[in-house]
Amino acid sequence: MAEIRIEKTAHPKEKPDSGNLSFGKYFTDHMFVMNYEKDKGWFDPRIVPFAPFEISPAAMVLHYAPEVFEGLKAYRRPDGSVQLFRPQENIARMNRSAERMCLPQIDPELFMEALLALVRTDSDWVPAGEDTTLYIRPFLFATDPKLGVHAPSMCTFAIILSPVGPYFPEGVNPVKIFIEKEDVRAVRGGTGFAKCGGNYAGSLRAGERAEANGFAQVLWLDGVEKKYVEEGGGMNIMFKIKDKVVTPALLGTVLPGITRKSVIEMLKSWNIEVEERLVTLEEILTGIKNGDVEEAWCCGTAAVISPIGEFATEDEQYTIGGFKSGPLALKLYHALTDLQFGRTEDSFGWTVRVA
Amino acid sequence: MAEIRIEKTAHPKEKPDSGNLSFGKYFTDHMFVMNYEKDKGWFDPRIVPFAPFEISPAAMVLHYAPEVFEGLKAYRRPDGSVQLFRPQENIARMNRSAERMCLPQIDPELFMEALLALVRTDSDWVPAGEDTTLYIRPFLFATDPKLGVHAPSMCTFAIILSPVGPYFPEGVNPVKIFIEKEDVRAVRGGTGFAKCGGNYAGSLRAGERAEANGFAQVLWLDGVEKKYVEEGGGMNIMFKIKDKVVTPALLGTVLPGITRKSVIEMLKSWNIEVEERLVTLEEILTGIKNGDVEEAWCCGTAAVISPIGEFATEDEQYTIGGFKSGPLALKLYHALTDLQFGRTEDSFGWTVRVA
Ligand SMILES: Cc1ncc(COP(=O)(O)O)c(C=O)c1O
Ligand SMILES: Cc1ncc(COP(=O)(O)O)c(C=O)c1O
Numbered sequence: 001m002a003e004i005r006i007e008k009t010a011h012p013k014e015k016p017d018s019g020n021l022s023f024g025k026y027f028t029d030h031m032f033v034m035n036y037e038k039d040k041g042w043f044d045p046r047i048v049p050f051a052p053f054e055i056s057p058a059a060m061v062l063h064y065a066p067e068v069f070e071g072l073k074a075y076r077r078p079d080g081s082v083q084l085f086r087p088q089e090n091i092a093r094m095n096r097s098a099e100r101m102c103l104p105q106i107d108p109e110l111f112m113e114a115l116l117a118l119v120r121t122d123s124d125w126v127p128a129g130e131d132t133t134l135y136i137r138p139f140l141f142a143t144d145p146k147l148g149v150h151a152p153s154m155c156t157f158a159i160i161l162s163p164v165g166p167y168f169p170e171g172v173n174p175v176k177i178f179i180e181k182e183d184v185r186a187v188r189g190g191t192g193f194a195k196c197g198g199n200y201a202g203s204l205r206a207g208e209r210a211e212a213n214g215f216a217q218v219l220w221l222d223g224v225e226k227k228y229v230e231e232g233g234g235m236n237i238m239f240k241i242k243d244k245v246v247t248p249a250l251l252g253t254v255l256p257g258i259t260r261k262s263v264i265e266m267l268k269s270w271n272i273e274v275e276e277r278l279v280t281l282e283e284i285l286t287g288i289k290n291g292d293v294e295e296a297w298c299c300g301t302a303a304v305i306s307p308i309g310e311f312a313t314e315d316e317q318y319t320i321g322g323f324k325s326g327p328l329a330l331k332l333y334h335a336l337t338d339l340q341f342g343r344t345e346d347s348f349g350w351t352v353r354v355a
Numbered sequence: 356m357a358e359i360r361i362e363k364t365a366h367p368k369e370k371p372d373s374g375n376l377s378f379g380k381y382f383t384d385h386m387f388v389m390n391y392e393k394d395k396g397w398f399d400p401r402i403v404p405f406a407p408f409e410i411s412p413a414a415m416v417l418h419y420a421p422e423v424f425e426g427l428k429a430y431r432r433p434d435g436s437v438q439l440f441r442p443q444e445n446i447a448r449m450n451r452s453a454e455r456m457c458l459p460q461i462d463p464e465l466f467m468e469a470l471l472a473l474v475r476t477d478s479d480w481v482p483a484g485e486d487t488t489l490y491i492r493p494f495l496f497a498t499d500p501k502l503g504v505h506a507p508s509m510c511t512f513a514i515i516l517s518p519v520g521p522y523f524p525e526g527v528n529p530v531k532i533f534i535e536k537e538d539v540r541a542v543r544g545g546t547g548f549a550k551c552g553g554n555y556a557g558s559l560r561a562g563e564r565a566e567a568n569g570f571a572q573v574l575w576l577d578g579v580e581k582k583y584v585e586e587g588g589g590m591n592i593m594f595k596i597k598d599k600v601v602t603p604a605l606l607g608t609v610l611p612g613i614t615r616k617s618v619i620e621m622l623k624s625w626n627i628e629v630e631e632r633l634v635t636l637e638e639i640l641t642g643i644k645n646g647d648v649e650e651a652w653c654c655g656t657a658a659v660i661s662p663i664g665e666f667a668t669e670d671e672q673y674t675i676g677g678f679k680s681g682p683l684a685l686k687l688y689h690a691l692t693d694l695q696f697g698r699t700e701d702s703f704g705w706t707v708r709v710a
Pocket of ligand 2: 426586587588589590591610611612613614615654655656657
């Protein structure tokens with residue numbers, strides 16, 4: 001395995017006030033970069049000062065979007081040390097996303113070493129304020145300076161770091177979600193399960209419309225019949241229906257969230273039944289009205305657990321549990337964040353210390 | 356309207372041999388660039404030497420792919436002058452694509468002026484060899500250095516130029532097309548009608564598989580039922596069925612090709628009936644077998660008209676017209692290219708001279 005070369009910045013930046021972080025606006029002093037050429041494979045893994053890339057105007061990434069990314073966090077423990085949450089899962093998902101986009105695979109060991117080495121280098125940047133973390137963004141894109149539409153043969157893989165505060169201003173208070181019936185995020189056979197740029201570009205318009213009307217995000221329905229619930233704008237979705245938790249199954253259109261997976265495993269460890277299956281919008285809206293749907297929440301790395309207080313369409317509102325954060329959502333939020341921040345013992349073996 | 360500043364290169368490149376051009380591999384000496392910020396609008400339109408962009412590692416385009424593009428050509432006329440083909444259509448389509456991606460609109464007059472000024476600046480690069488042209492690639496992407504998933508507020512618009520030869524090595528000889536039944540390009544409510552990066556990234560895998568098996572491109576079916584024919588990998592598709600020409604209607608999933616539009620108008624001017632409607636794969640395959648489908652071709656800026664000699668699935672081949680280029684496809688190819696290259700009078704008013 002190639003050794004990671006480290007070139008430290010001569011001009012460390014001032015760190016932002018940790019009480020005033022928004023999401024993904026400030027970046028640390030360093031980044032990890034590595035290049036790929038088809039004949040050579042990956043080469044020159046390095047940690048260098050955070051600085052612009054030089055990219056050819058003909059580079060594929062600017063035209064055809066062969067690009068995938070990941071998102072995870074580094075957490076400051078009470079003892080001052082730093083840890084990651086299930087980074088192996090992000091590494092595996094990035095390689096699955098890359099396969100769908102004809103982008104090259106990255107050796108999981110080298111990927112892990114890059115994550116640890118970079119966070120170690122910028123460990124001063126992991127904030128210590130409540131609900132603050134160091135967001136880690138690995139990304140991979142094609143740079144072939146050619147306009148033919150073909151599988152890429154030149155790529156850049158990079159990791160950047162951003163100290164972040166809570167994703168939603170609401171924090172763990174309930175948010176409103178707009179049921180999107182016009183735009184569609186994914187369809188089977190498409191790229192829904194991959195964390196690729198195109199999925200997000202296509203979802204901007206609906207997200208903006210929702211935000212302009214006071215909603216935290218949209219609820220995506222399936223692309224075929226607009227009958228089944230799929231996920232939130234950038235998070236998976238779960239419902240507490242009587243004494244079970246129900247969440248849309250992973251059938252190729254939904255992003256397989258690592259928070260989703262962890263919540264499912266945690267619920268099962270608590271002996272709560274979880275159903276991964278098709279979930280119709282009809283079932284949810286009826287269930288909200290008759291009280292069977294007791295809670296609903298989104299889950300994802302950025303906001304962890306985000307209770308849903310209301311679903312809305314153009315002309316109807318469906319309020320859940322009196323627009324209060326439900327007990328199970330709150331319990332999950334605390335159990336997960338306690339584990340992520342190292343405030344409780346990690347009985348699942350999910351955390352990885354940055355030595 | 357802002358004036359376009361011109362900064363000429365001090366180091367003109369050597370031009371490639373016009374008999375040996377592939378597609379989108381060589382670039383001319385200059386490019387057009389202009390920047391956008393939400394508060395300022397578009398600013399600093401300029402023609403500058405072709406050179407790499409400096410792009411922040413956090414730039415939206417590298418993560419969420421808010422990016423759209425266009426493709427048109429400059430043609431060398433027999434009298435040595437240069438002309439474009441329906442550039443207004445590309446300008447209008449780019450603005451429609453941009454709207455879908457929450458990217459800003461570009462003033463059509465300024466866009467046209469930029470096209471003309473850039474091609475004028477590099478007019479020596481318009482090749483004169485048979486079937487060679489100067490491919491024009493306008494593109495627009497978001498550069499906000501922020502990881503939040505929101506509508507862009509900083510963008511770059513650029514135009515680059517590439518002297519190109521025939522798109523397919525087959526030229527106007529028939530190609531084989533693979534009927535793609537696994538991957539899906541577009542679904543209604545998605546981004547199929549927009550010329551945006553994500554559509555192409557998502558189609559790379561199917562295209563590669565097809566190419567590896569000797570096919571020129573794939574035939575995309577609708578994303579809902581995989582029952583209807585939509586388009587070729589990077590071209591629209593048409594069928595001559597008895598004495599009519601049939602082509603899939605534009606219902607939001609198919610790219611509204613400018614060649615498609617021009618062919619339809621040309622056929623109508625020849626009193627040939629054209630039906631834009633839903634076309635089932637079943638109808639086509641049955642029609643090929645019983646001879647009703649007499650010809651099939653793809654059409655697009657890159658390859659103009661590309662006759663289809665065979666459709667294939669994993670286990671069946673459907674040969675059309677004895678794998679020969681049909682008379683109507685050839686007639687269209689010659690009529691269109693004669694008009695585009697200025698070898699015949701442009702009775703449609705489709706061409707725009709670069710003074
Ligand atoms: C579309 C989408 N769904 C779900 C998720 C949740 O995934 P994870 O829990 O791995 O962050 C994300 C990413 O954060 C996402 O972008
Ligand atoms: C997916 C797709 N369909 C169709 C076309 C044909 O469009 P046009 O005739 O405008 O080149 C293109 C672009 O060239 C394309 O990329």
